Amino acid sequence: GAGVSQSPRYKVAKRGQDVALRCDPISGHVSLFWYQQALGQGPEFLTYFQNEAQLDKSGLPSDRFFAERPEGSVSTLKIQRTQQEDSAVYLCASSLLGAGDTQYFGPGTRLTVL
Amino acid sequence: QKEVEQDPGPLSVPEGAIVSLNCTYSNSAFQYFMWYRQYSRKGPELLMYTYSSGNKEDGRFTAQVDKSSKYISLFIRDSQPSDSATYLCAMSATGGGNKLTFGTGTQLKVEL
Secondary structure, three states: OOOOEEEOOEEEEOOOOOEEEEEEOOOOOOEEEEEEEOOOOOOEEEEEEEOOEEEEOOOOOOOOEEEEOOOOOOEEEEEOOOOHHHOEEEEEEEEOOOOOOOOEEOOOEEEEEO | OOOEEEOOOOEEEEOOOOEEEEEEEOOOOOOEEEEEEEOOOOOOEEEEEEEOOEEEEEOOEEEEEEOOOOEEEEEEOOOOHHHOEEEEEEEEOOOOOOOOEEOOOEEEEEEO
16 A cells, blocks of 8 residues: 655755645554654654644754644645755654554655755 | 664674664653664664563564663574665654654665
């Protein structure tokens, strides 16, 4: 079956531009997560949705980062006024329900800010 | 200091070797322990999932958790070139359905 998909796979932005990254979770998965993975590092948690409710956004690094999941399915991570330090791979993961369930990851969006 | 520490490697072994990968952690609230494999330019893929302390075996892979020492391990038997990847340990306090805290990842290369 279809896994988690993300688009675009690669994004190059000039510093100061706004970007929007999309995640399509596995159909029926209630929970959705965003992680940021810098080069040579493990993924770091950004935010978590259960259906359309954003239950945890403690990992968002600044108010330039905003995520939404308005209908409890597709999610968008938006970064305003991009900075060079935002360059990273942004990973989306989904899980069926909540605690105890496996998180399935998408391929990621590689963002490069020039 | 990071909550989860993992030697980044790189680790190079000959084909057929037994590989030992490990992580230490500081947060005693962690109850769920995972190992993910990540190939270059791909997303992490779950290999092993363990709750609390103990061992779990799946084919060539064995995961061990020692909560008293805050230490987890992944063993790979009869390693193959296709095992060459980055191995990430991950942990959560309330289960896989809540946020994961990852180690840095260990880069493994299995050579012919």
